[in-house]
Amino acid sequence: MIQMVTPDAFQIHLQKLPRQDETAIETIYALGNGHFGVRASNPLQGNSSHYHGQPGMFVNGFYDLTALSYGENYSGYAQHSQTICQLPDPRFIIFEIDGIRSDETPFDIKVVDKNLDMKTGVLFEIFDIQSPSNKQFRLTMQSFASHADAHLFVINYSVSALNFTGPITIIKQHPYIDQQIQTSVDDMRAAQRDLTLDRTFIDSPIPTMLISTRKSQLALIVAQQALNENTMQPTIVDDLPSYSKTVDLTAGITQSFAFAYAISYPHQLLDTTLTQAEFANSAKQRLTDQSFNELLNASTAQLAQFWQSSDIDLQGDPTLAQGIRFNLFHLYQAAGNDGRTSIAAKGLTGPGYEGHFFWDAEMFMLPFFIYTQPKLAKQLLLYRYQTLPQARQRARELAVKNGVLFPWRTINGEEASSYYPAGTAQVHINADIAYAVDTYVRVTDDQDFLLQYGYEIIVQTARFWLAYGHWATDTAHAGKFVIDDVTGPDEYTAMVNNNYFTNRMAQNNLSIAVKYGKQLRHTHPEKLIALDVTTAEIDQFNRAADNMYLPFDTQRQIKMQDDVSTTKPLWPIKTTPRNQFPLLLHFHPMTIYHYQVNKQADTVMTDFLFPNDQSAQQLRRDFDYYEAITVHDSSLSRAIFGILAHRLHQSDEAYRYFMETVMMDLTNAQGNTGDGIHAANMGGSWLSLIYGFAGLGLEKDSLNLSPELPSEWTSLRFNIWFQNRQLAITITQSAISVKLLSGEPFHFYLNHQPVSLTSDRLISQLL
Amino acid sequence: MIQMVTPDAFQIHLQKLPRQDETAIETIYALGNGHFGVRASNPLQGNSSHYHGQPGMFVNGFYDLTALSYGENYSGYAQHSQTICQLPDPRFIIFEIDGIRSDETPFDIKVVDKNLDMKTGVLFEIFDIQSPSNKQFRLTMQSFASHADAHLFVINYSVSALNFTGPITIIKQHPYIDQQIQTSVDDMRAAQRDLTLDRTFIDSPIPTMLISTRKSQLALIVAQQALNENTMQPTIVDDLPSYSKTVDLTAGITQSFAFAYAISYPHQLLDTTLTQAEFANSAKQRLTDQSFNELLNASTAQLAQFWQSSDIDLQGDPTLAQGIRFNLFHLYQAAGNDGRTSIAAKGLTGPGYEGHFFWDAEMFMLPFFIYTQPKLAKQLLLYRYQTLPQARQRARELAVKNGVLFPWRTINGEEASSYYPAGTAQVHINADIAYAVDTYVRVTDDQDFLLQYGYEIIVQTARFWLAYGHWATDTAHAGKFVIDDVTGPDEYTAMVNNNYFTNRMAQNNLSIAVKYGKQLRHTHPEKLIALDVTTAEIDQFNRAADNMYLPFDTQRQIKMQDDVSTTKPLWPIKTTPRNQFPLLLHFHPMTIYHYQVNKQADTVMTDFLFPNDQSAQQLRRDFDYYEAITVHDSSLSRAIFGILAHRLHQSDEAYRYFMETVMMDLTNAQGNTGDGIHAANMGGSWLSLIYGFAGLGLEKDSLNLSPELPSEWTSLRFNIWFQNRQLAITITQSAISVKLLSGEPFHFYLNHQPVSLTSDRLISQLL
Structure with missing residues (x-):
């Protein structure tokens, strides 16, 4: 097979990683291409109970529904959770020696080596395996998710005997789909979801099955094909379409078997234009006529384009340099590129957070794509545009008569949060998406996107603010536009009035609705008519933006997180035992809300997003105050504090935050990498580097760079x-x-x- | 049988009621004695699907648990709901004519008459029944729950032919207990609970069964005995212990059959001192040697004592006079008197609110008992005392290190509310109970109760306030004691800071802890030592009470419901369609909380409870302001507004509120009487009359009367x-x-x- 000549900084060698538990390794080495992701599990385990990993494949947008139940149910509550399906592992393989099958009787398996080559996208693995009859052999695997054909996952298995000469049978079939029991371990508040997937084998020259969900009624086709079909033909094993072959292993001889595994896009099961018959028909072709190497070369070429645009070459700290590339590679693996999907909080690497899309996508990950992969960034924003109807419906469910409200967490565009104070109440999601649209348009100058999609998002989200907020009449806020009963990014404070972050972001949302409205009034007045945007409405946007209330603590001279945030007692962070963090798993919300304690960057996010809002002195005060009350229980926190520490020239602190950000998953620092990567944190590491150390930012109608490297870097x-x-x-x-x-x-x-x-x-x- | 000579004002005649649906009638005519309640259902229906009522018996304190599930679960959330069990209907009877059984094939049944005699407690009913073979007969029933023996429910069935001569068989057996599916219809937010009850027949001279719950592991014995055993002996029908007898119906001849039905107290199923064998043994006795009339006379005599102490004789409005007695009678039927139970929101008349005890018991119903049945009042307070360990545990679950927190809704003393913003956050329950203890002690001068039980409740609840509130340092509240993150009685506003009602009640709680603490320091210093109450702690109570923050809107010159209540926009009550009420069933909490709209009396409850707090002018302003924003979606609202309207000499309005209060269930004004009576509202009608029109109140160490009757009354x-x-x-x-x-x-x-x-x-x- 191909030789690896990639420099170390593009490789992730297992031996060079800190010792990890098996599930964290599965996540770190997971492969994907935005359409699907496959965990790097032990290939013998399939759905077997013999092994202890968490194998599986996740397809972007392929989820099932489960009814949410509430002790007390209220009108407008989300009625269904959406859970990404943990699908059969395409890497699964069965060995049979001396009549003993590895899926029936456990074979001893030891990981000898793993190496991820991020230039080629190939995961190289060596396992030493021993049968119950004490036959030892070595399995070498090369796997990659194709970046040239989003549907393909490709694997080569090479087998050589270690202590015997004789026959070995390999069987490659679709593993059973049992009742799936999924718990989002990273999100321990979530209930266990019991999903049942159905499978139907489809008459096809190659083993092909249709997987379908019961409640969301989605269907997916998966098919596998041996790439060296001259030596391996489909057959039936255990009544299942399979490949199977027995070979003689002789000392020094390596037998190789390569497979392509194709995964369709999800479709509505009952879509009349795409019936099962058509699925079957579409599967009747061979997947590919290319060899493993040809497929790999095509994928590597595509990946080279990614690195050409997106690589960051940091000299002076090899660990960091490698860590950054690891993060960028995973971001790319995670990002949906079909305009119907986005980037889940865990990418496509694990079941955590049920595979939901949050504000993480727009606020933490999208900037990387906007600046380095603008076409992909557009696809991610199109996903939000496609879900405007659901967002409009959601606003109506909350009796908001105008505009839209995007869901706090979702796959299909509907709200899936079952605890509204830390879910739906985070209405800032609206302004976050509008902010991202504005950034995309300013960076790409994609006026066509603005006209066709972007302005509608901006206007509809701006309308929400006018409807949900109101003009204050009380003394403290007189003449100001206020927004009550919201939750900011900090989920340790909920349902407050005038969350600084929310109000500032809403102000921006209204302002850009005005800015682009005025622009379109000249260039495309028909667009304003189509969206029913009148001059009067733009004036309303403008007036609300100009008079947005932004709470300020005059005594402490800091931005106030909300109208009363600084009046609460301080949580005793220093005397809280370490095992009581994250607080949300150990304290009742009433207890947490009772104190000043931040889960993550909240008010200081505005210092970060709107650097011209405040003086250095103001930033200093805000930073010091909020850093002292922040416990970083969210992985979204450190990157922001790090960037601000950098701006404040606190080099050591900035560097420490940055290191923690970059290395979070490679070192399993949060202890839950096994449930999937922390994708937003990975995006945050790009923000830290480029917005932080390189000082990149938009300025007037162009950009600015204010670089300042840590002294360690060359x-x-x-x-x-x-x-x-x-x-x-x-x-x-x-x-x-x-x-x-x-x-x-x-x-x-x-x-x-x-x-x-x-x-x-x-x-x-x-x- | 006995002749009825009771005056009309003590009788509830079906013909004189507005036309009701069947389930409301079942509730209105429900019988009980504080230990159990039996709905006045069609006696043929048992658990049959042929009929449409909601038959059943409810035993105070007999509940099962169901796991509460949350889309997102947090530490300290209530993990189980407690649901009162809907038990087999003791009134159930089977007729067999021409080989056709009424429990297998529906017999046509028509209600001819119903009359409840509140002097005797007897429900008199006439049904005309027709078999599928067109045999018509009349069934006359007299039922009562004994007030002399809490265990007994007594029924006499009399049968006479209407259009035939011939045999009829009556079969009296315990109806099957099927899977119980209960939905608290009045509390439509609550999920359906699936409870399964088990039954075991016990070897006994009379048909006896043990009913047990699966999760709470409670057991109950029910047994029935024919009172005229010389003519009717136990037998086996359908493998079930039963009574059965075939009689010949001849024109003009009435055949009567009387039964006593005994219901034990609930016990722990696995209580080693009370095994099933002992249950069986205890059931091996006849229930009674008394005849129907003897049992009735004993009960009536006891009831006479109730009326002697508790009757209200209102002359000048017979409808009201009857309505008041109906309410007092139902309150008495509802009140647990064993020191281990209290008064559920629906009494023992229906499944609504799952049979939970709320603040309703102490704040709306207890005053009636304190002033007219002080021994019973003591039992109700003892129930709270018995649950102090659970309340202590609850405070710890909320990380409150001192004191106790009583549950918002409960049967067994543990929190059963699954939506904390309108449940656990109503921490005012603590102060409500303390207020009730103080009232009880002042009215009864029961110093022994104070010493043994009452002061412990007062101190432990006071301690909660010191731990949950804090001393403010912000400008707006500087030097004041504030209580954040609570919900007041008005559930249309949640998780606010400094709810006026809560703070005022907490202030009272702290003050009485000081008052009685100083008293006991002289009389029983050992009690203070036992409770670890120091002089320093009493000083802390005193200081917090003296400096309690009470929000006031200086612009409007009204008591403010909370720190920001009057800053919110007004809910458009007038333009909200009637079918959108109650709001909580039609709007998301985020929507409701966004506006000034009150479910019920909240701040004005303090005007009511602390009449010396404010001038008449202040009361006028508070009343006008809050009445305009109150929608009375809670049945606890009108009584309070009525009393205050009376104080403000708004006679017409006071009278209208009072009429609506008194007649709520007799007219099914809320439309949900079928799920059970509105017990707190019934208590409110007593408050309206006695605290309102009679002007009764405590004054210094005695009482005051400031009567003023509506002009309609003589x-x-x-x-x-x-x-x-x-x-x-x-x-x-x-x-x-x-x-x-x-x-x-x-x-x-x-x-x-x-x-x-x-x-x-x-x-x-x-x-």
Whole structure:
């Protein structure tokens, strides 16, 4: 097979990782391509009870519903949870030696090595296996999720004897789908979900089955094909369509078997245009005529394009450099690219958070894609656009007569949160999505997207604020626009009035509705008519934005998290035993809400998102106050504090936060990587580097770079796309250079001073 | 049988009621004695699906548990619901004519008449029944729950032919207990509970069975005995212990069969001192040697004592006069008197609210018992005392390190509320119970109760406030004691800071802890030592009480429901369609909380409970403001507004509220009487009359009467107990007389002027 010549910084070697439990390893080495993800489990286990991992495949958008029950049910409560399905593991294989089958009697299996090559996307693994009859053999696997064909997962199994000569049979079949019992272990508040998947075998030249869900009525086709079909033909084993072959293992001889595994997009089971017969028909083709190497080369070529646009080359700290690439690689593996899916909190690597999409996608992960993979970023925003009807319905369920309300957590666009104070009440999701649309449009200058999709999102979310907020008449807020009964990002405080983050983000949402409304009034007045946006409404947006109430503690001179946040007693963080964290698993909400204690960055998120809002002194006060009351029980917290520490020139602290952010999953720092990656945190590591250390930001109608590297680093190199041009940026301790790789010359800012990239297409400047 | 000579005002005649649905009739005519309650259902239906009523018996304290499930579960959430069991109907009977059994093939049954005699407690009913073979006969039933022996329910069935001569068989057996599926229809938020009861027949001379619950592991014995055993012997029918007899019906001849039905107290099923064998042994006796008439006479005599102490004789409005007695009778039927039970929101008349005890018991019903049945009142308070261990545990679950927190809704003393913002967060329950203890002690002068039980309740609840509240440091509340994150009585506003009602009641709780603490320091210092009450702690109580923050809207000059209540927009009550009420069934909590709208009396409850707190002008402003935003979606609301309207001399309005209060269940005004009576509202009708129109209240160390009758009434007569003396009070339009029926002369107040009852034991005074 192919030789690995990839430098170390693109490889994740098991031996170089801190010792992990098996499920964390399964997550770290999970492979995916935005359409599906496969955990790197022991290939013998399938659904067997002999082994202890958590094998499975997750397909973006393939979920089932379970009824949510409430001790007390109220109108407008989410009635169904949506749970991503844990599907059969395509890596599953059965060995038979001396009449003993590994799926019936456990074979001893030992992991000898694992290595993920992020340049090729290949996971290379060596297992030493021993049959109950003491025959030892070595299994070497190479697996990858194709980045050239979203449907394909490809595996090569190579087997060589270690202590015997004789026959071994390999059987490759779809493992049984039993009753799936899924618990989102990372989200221990969630109830266990019992989902039952049905499977139907489809008459096909290759083993093909249709998997369907019972309540969501979704269907998926999976099929597997041996790539060396001249030596291996489909057959029936145990009444199941399978491949099976017996070979003689002789010392020094390695037998190899390669398979392609195809996974369709999810469809409505009863979609009349896509009946089971058509599914069957579509499966009657071979999956591919290409060899393992041909498939790999195509995928690697596509991946090379990803790295060309998205790589970050950090010199001076090899551990960090590798960790960053690991995060970027996983982000890419996680991101739905079909316009009907987004990025789940755990990517496609585990069952945590039930596979739901949160604000994480827009606020923590999308910036990376906007600047480096703008086409993919557009697909992610299109997902939200596609779910506008559900969001409109949701607003009506809350008796909000105008606009839309996006769900706090969802797969299909409907609200799936069963605890509204830390779910639906996080109405800031609306403004988060609008913020992302604005960022996308400003960075890409994709006016077509704005016109066709983006402005509708911005206007409909802005309308929600006008309807949900109100003009205050009480003395404390007189003449201001206030927004009551919301929950900000910090879920340790709920259902408050005038959450700073929410109000500031709503203000931005209203402002950009005005900004683009005025623009479209000139360029595309028909769009405003189509959306029923009148001059009067734009004036209302404008007035609410201008008069948005932003709570401020005049005594402490800090932004106040909400109208009363600083009046509460402080949670005794230092004297709370470590095993009582995360607090939400150990204390009643009434107890937690009773104190000043933040789960994660909340008010300071606005210091981060709106850097021009405040002076350095204000940032200092906000940072110091909120850092002292934040326990970082959310993985979304540290990246933001790290970026702000950097802005405040607290280098050591910024570096510490950054290290914790980058290395969270590789070191299983939260202890729950086994349930899936912390995708938003991975996005946060990009934010930390590029928004933080490189100081990238939008400024006027262009961008600004205000770089400042930690003293440990020698250089930082990365490319970005900005308004249809690609820039290569190199930052060292003493200088920055910006090179225009493609597109038209333009002007931008370095440390807020205007500079121009002209015909020589390169600027270098001492810092 | 006995002749009825009771005056109309003690009778509830079906013909005189507005037309009701069947289940409401079952509730209105339900019989009980505090230990059990039996709905007045069609006696043929048992658990048959042929009929449409909701037959059943409810035993106070006999409940099962069901696991509560949450989409997101948090530490400290109630894990089990407690649901009162709907037990087999003791009135159930089977007729067999021409080989056709009424439990297998429906017999046509028509209600001819129903009359409840509240003097005797007898429900008299006439049914005309027709068999599928067209044989018509009349069934006359007399039933009563014994007030002399809490275990007994007694029934006489009389049968006479209407259109035939011939045999009829009556079979009296325990109906099957099927899977019970209960939905608390009045509490539509609650999930359906599936309870399974088990039954075991016990070897006994009379048909006896043990009913047991599966999760709470409670057991109950029920047994039935024919009272005319010379003509009817136990036998086996369908393998079930039964009575059965075939008689010939001849024109003009009536055949009668009387039964006593005994219901034990609930016990722990596995209580080693009370095994099934002992149950069996205890059931091996005949239940009684008395005849129907003897049993009835004993019960009636006991009931006479109730009426002697508790009757209210209102002259001038016969409908009201009857309605009041109906309410008092039902209150008495509902009240647990074993020290281990209390009064459920629906009494023992239906499954609504799952049979839970709420603050209703102490705040709406207990005053009636304190003033007219002080021994019973003591039993009700003892129930709370018995559950102090659970309340202590609950406080710890909320990380409150000192004191206790009583559950918002419960049977067994543990919290059963599954929606904490409208459940556990109503921590005012603590102060409500303390207020009731104080009232009981002041009215009865039961110093022994105070010492043994009452002070412990008062101190432990007071301690909760010190631990849950805190000393404010913010400008708005500086130097004040504040209580955040609570819900007041108004469940349309939740999780607020400084709910006026809660803070005022907590202040009272702390004050009485100080008052009695100082008293006991002199009389029983050992009690303070036993409870670990130090002088320092009493000082803390005192300081918190003195500095309790009570929010006030200086602009509107009204008591503010909480720190921000008046800043919210007003709910458009007038334009909300009638079918959208109650709001809680039609709107998401986030929507409801977003507005100023009250489910029920909240802040004005303090105007009611603490009449000396405010001037008439203040009361006027509070009343006007809060009445305008109150929708009375709770049945606890109107009585309070009525009393306050009376105090404000708004006679018409007071009278309208009072009529609605008194007649709520007799007219099924809320439409859900079928699920059970509105017991708290019935208590509210007593409050309206006695606290309202008679103007009874505590004043200094005695009582005050400030009577003012509606112009429609000619007189109001009632007795009360006050500090070991019984008073007979007669109020007319022009005068009041107070007669000392027993006990020592004393001084009290009339219209706040001191008067003395001396040796002539009668005071009459013009008003």
